[in-house]
Amino acid sequence: MKALITGASSGIGRDIAYELAGRGCDLIVSARREERLLALKEKIPTNVRIIAADLSKQEECLRLYEETQEEDVDILVNNAGYGVFGAFNETDLSQEISMLDVNIFSVHILTKLFLKNFIRKNNGFILNVASSAGFMPGPLFASYYASKAYVLRLTQGIREELRKAGRNVYIGALCPGPVNTEFNATAGVQFGMNGLSSEYVAKYAVKKMFCGKTVIVPGAVMKAAHFFSKLLPDSIVAKMAYAVQKGKQGK
Template identity: 30%
Template sequence: MEVSHKKSVLITGGSSGLGFALSKIFAKNNFDIYWVSLYEEEMDSAKKMLQEEFPNIKIEYKQKDLSDINAAVEIHQWMKSKNKRIDILINNAGFGTYGLIQKIDIEKELKMIQLNVLNLYQMTRLFLDDMIAYDSGTIINISSNSSFQPVPNMSTYAATKAFVTNLSRSISEELKYKNSKVSLITVCPSAIKDTNFKKEAKMEKVKTFSGLATTTVEEVAKDIWKGYQSKKAFIVTGRKMRLLYAIRNLIPFRIQQYMIRKETALING
């Protein structure tokens, strides 16, 4: 495989929301960019927008539903067919569901588990093997603050993100024990107010998006970039969320759960 000297990043769900905000930062830092997302037209217009500002970087994309079984194998093959070694993989694509578990469409939840858990797992395994072979590279897995505790009304989503946080932090420890130059960064954002996530999850009227720790897509992307540069293994994004995370063990579990219930309740609901 040819080793390219120009750095490159593969971002799932890179053409919108947090993925696009990250793409802007990586473009500014002269990375070539590869995207995988659901909608070709969206990627095409996002590419035009970014390329206008950063004409010297390469942007390529592939349309793929990452909740398809073995989508990760296809994406891995796609990169191999380009003889391209990825410096950074960002497993960002993901969505949420909202409501009492018995009221949520089971097919939608199975799709979410396939995307948030199984695809992320398989992407991590496949690209990690390559990175370990070269003893170089970084995987950034986007989890959530929902992974820290039980989250009523988001039971399955919170469980998918608990998987992401525990898998990613454990692998990161394994890499550290081996003194590997490969790193895995776990990112836990709180509610981001300006992405499609809340619309997709039918959460527009949920209090958390106007709550205490609400953040913006720019703040989250900036924190991730800063954390990557300073070689952090675990990033809680947003100033207010970091403060809450630091003091959470001082708050009794019942009070934490009361606060979470309020956060995930409907406005006027």
Template identity: 35%
Template sequence: MKTVKKTALVTGAASGLGFEFAVLLAKDNYNLILVDIDVEKLGIAMTSIRMISDVRIKVIIKDLCEMSSSEEIMMEIGNTPIDVLINNAGFGLFGKFSNTNWERESQMLQLHVYTTTYLTKLLLKQMQKRGSGKILNVSSLAAFQPGPLMSLYYASKAYILSFSEAIANELKGTGITVTALCPGQTNTGFQKVVAESCTENTLKFNMACPRAVAKYGYGAMQQGKTVAIPGQLNRLLSNIPRFIPRRLVTMIVRRLQESNRE
């Protein structure tokens, strides 16, 4: 009897963590649906994955900052059952809130909050009918405290963490798990995007390898962990806001943001 392969959908799959997740899934014999706005990099990613695995790969070129993107993705996947959803796509913006570009910020909020939430809801309904599924939402170490000079990024990542923890609790005993991956700074294209509108673009503190971060998050998802924080230092940093005043935490984060760009 032929075994039916499971299918995973990964957003932001053209590079960085998204690509590394796709590689791990392919090695575990998942068919892939890769979603990204970057046509060229998505093609390169697909070619690279096909060199290591014969899984079926479907690519969806989509701007996830558009409000209609989640419904359009559902139309493109049709009746294909999604066993794993990895909401990885995201970007940041550096600068004082009073000076940053609202159009770009609204796109970030649309992506991190609306698209992540709605795509999760749509695919969760499908998973509930089958009584199984895994969801991994990429949050950040930034989710654990306020972030001056990246205020909306920190706030939106805090939303992803809180949302993921809440629905993970709601889904206990259903066969569906939800994991929030909260990495620290990771050496991906994220830093380039953050620095687009500022003169300094070097982020040096506590930089992690995307392959290692993806492997850690992937393992946590497969184990059904709710919150996954890669790295002992990051786990320590995530707990600091519990023990010192938030005003002081906010001041420390501000100093780190400034020093990382010197």
């Protein structure tokens, strides 16, 4: 099998690359930082192709797709993404738009294009990296939470379309809580609780993907939090989320 992984230069994307390679998959890895991808390639025992791309640009998403059409891609992992922290009226608009381009539009574009390929051959896997943030409103992280809700709901909607059509194509959403990655530094925050290791999240995600799980929530704490959040009104969840976000330290 062959997998294309975006945002593969660090964190969950990097560790999903290790996990899939450990299962014998050849890889196409993509990120902005080519030097990180070169370092990753040296540590992977299977065949690895590097495509540096900035997925905040639509033309780069389309180029990534076009450059892989000679490859028989079986797995797409949409992992690229980041967050912008702060009150909505204070955060930088251009930074937020770039974030939305990566978190939403790159996922939308690549999912649509590769899904068509997978439907044609009636086989394939798409794993979209969302977040537990997608389950709730996120004051002080409003646009990030909203972007992950889009990824989650898009994935669930497509999954039902595939099921009703009897397609042998998988799509699922990985929804972790805090994970120990570079996300903190990029967003300018510190988590108020200990995060899971990206290695654990990657291993769990790949296992559940191959088992056909649609919404993948690693860790007992986040599973419990997700369950109880469904029992509470959104207004209460928003107040709780605000208290959690307020406890994070900005740069």
